[in-house]
Amino acid sequence: MSDCTSILIDYFNRHIPLNKEEEAAVKVLFKERRIRKRHYLLQEGDICVNNSFVVSGCFRMFMVDKNGKEHNLQFSTEDWWISDLYSLFKREPSKLYIEALENSIILYTTIDELLQLFEDYPTFSHIFRILTQNALASQQQRILQYVSSTAEERYLCFAQKRPELLHRISSVQIASYLGVTPEFLSTIRKKIAKS
Amino acid sequence: MSDCTSILIDYFNRHIPLNKEEEAAVKVLFKERRIRKRHYLLQEGDICVNNSFVVSGCFRMFMVDKNGKEHNLQFSTEDWWISDLYSLFKREPSKLYIEALENSIILYTTIDELLQLFEDYPTFSHIFRILTQNALASQQQRILQYVSSTAEERYLCFAQKRPELLHRISSVQIASYLGVTPEFLSTIRKKIAKS
DNA sequence: CGCGACGTTGATTTGCCTCAACGATTGTGG
DNA sequence: CCACAATCGTTGAGGCAAATCAACGTCGCG
Numbered sequence: 001m002s003d004c005t006s007i008l009i010d011y012f013n014r015h016i017p018l019n020k021e022e023e024a025a026v027k028v029l030f031k032e033r034r035i036r037k038r039h040y041l042l043q044e045g046d047i048c049v050n051n052s053f054v055v056s057g058c059f060r061m062f063m064v065d066k067n068g069k070e071h072n073l074q075f076s077t078e079d080w081w082i083s084d085l086y087s088l089f090k091r092e093p094s095k096l097y098i099e100a101l102e103n104s105i106i107l108y109t110t111i112d113e114l115l116q117l118f119e120d121y122p123t124f125s126h127i128f129r130i131l132t133q134n135a136l137a138s139q140q141q142r143i144l145q146y147v148s149s150t151a152e153e154r155y156l157c158f159a160q161k162r163p164e165l166l167h168r169i170s171s172v173q174i175a176s177y178l179g180v181t182p183e184f185l186s187t188i189r190k191k192i193a194k195s
Numbered sequence: 196m197s198d199c200t201s202i203l204i205d206y207f208n209r210h211i212p213l214n215k216e217e218e219a220a221v222k223v224l225f226k227e228r229r230i231r232k233r234h235y236l237l238q239e240g241d242i243c244v245n246n247s248f249v250v251s252g253c254f255r256m257f258m259v260d261k262n263g264k265e266h267n268l269q270f271s272t273e274d275w276w277i278s279d280l281y282s283l284f285k286r287e288p289s290k291l292y293i294e295a296l297e298n299s300i301i302l303y304t305t306i307d308e309l310l311q312l313f314e315d316y317p318t319f320s321h322i323f324r325i326l327t328q329n330a331l332a333s334q335q336q337r338i339l340q341y342v343s344s345t346a347e348e349r350y351l352c353f354a355q356k357r358p359e360l361l362h363r364i365s366s367v368q369i370a371s372y373l374g375v376t377p378e379f380l381s382t383i384r385k386k387i388a389k390s
Numbered sequence: 391c392g393c394g395a396c397g398t399t400g401a402t403t404t405g406c407c408t409c410a411a412c413g414a415t416t417g418t419g420g
Numbered sequence: 421c422c423a424c425a426a427t428c429g430t431t432g433a434g435g436c437a438a439a440t441c442a443a444c445g446t447c448g449c450g
Binding site: 170171172182183185186187189190 | 395396397398399
């Protein structure tokens, strides 16, 4: 059985080179966990205490509205992070769910270990500040897109940014991410194929 | 003429008590500026280099879509911050505008001064990490609301959270924030008044 | 083989937009 | 201080994007 931490260390090195001490800290702190398809990493009401890195597999983060409908906010595959950053840092109950769409492997730490890591090695504090900014930026992009694009435009944008997900994820999930019904996604696809 | 920095210091003290040194640093670093109604603090393409605290007045942050339509993302009044956090930290050109809706007074620093402040006084680093988390949280809330509520529900929610803005801001601006036309906001209001 | 999940299609409905028109209010120049 | 223009909120008619509901074919799987 392979040691997944090397994948995470590679990931960090692609952002900011780590020294040997820092690499060792990653090896110590991050723990491996397997999640089976359809199992949950987080459910509404839980406080999100873990920050998780996806080694392999695929997750979706979603909320359930008052009519019981699900709305996907994010998909996370290899080399992405998956957690409710708000619940994680505020230590408040989450309004979100995180579900594995495939059998997956993650590396995770608790928020307390992470904060300790920040204190011990400023490099990580720096990396995670950037990650938070990226999260902020991508959320801003989603809002801007939502208020200014049609469903078809949102689909085309998604297809361009995450082409590999089109085949990997069911269209029910993609429709939920785009904010349309699966039926309407189907008509969008038909229309695009024609043109 | 009054010194506005005391207002900002009060604001900080309400979050985390400052010591004398920290208060002095605020006095040195933050500069006052008056912005007249209809003037811009930021325009698309600019890199947002200033982080601004609203002492008095009111601002709106908005984007312009490809059809030339404006979409308000945020209103900031007294005791709020106003800046494009993404452009500020990434030092990339902004896609947003910030406009004064009233004659206003702000206190601002450049991003470089702010980062220096973080290094010198960890307290501020802590406060601003919380502010970034709050920004993330409120953006998440907006997305969740957008995908799961009708315009009427969004209006009721806005009216509950920011009742004072209903009279302070024109309905054109409120409609733009809610993502509807002013005409439709009007019909929403009529319907609510009836029930 | 039969069942359930999934993607597709069509008919109908609905939420919201567009456009046009109208009084009321505000601002401005003479 | 008035006259006029400009802006703002409202109302209504008509249209479109997307939802809902129902039905059907296909596929993988027990």
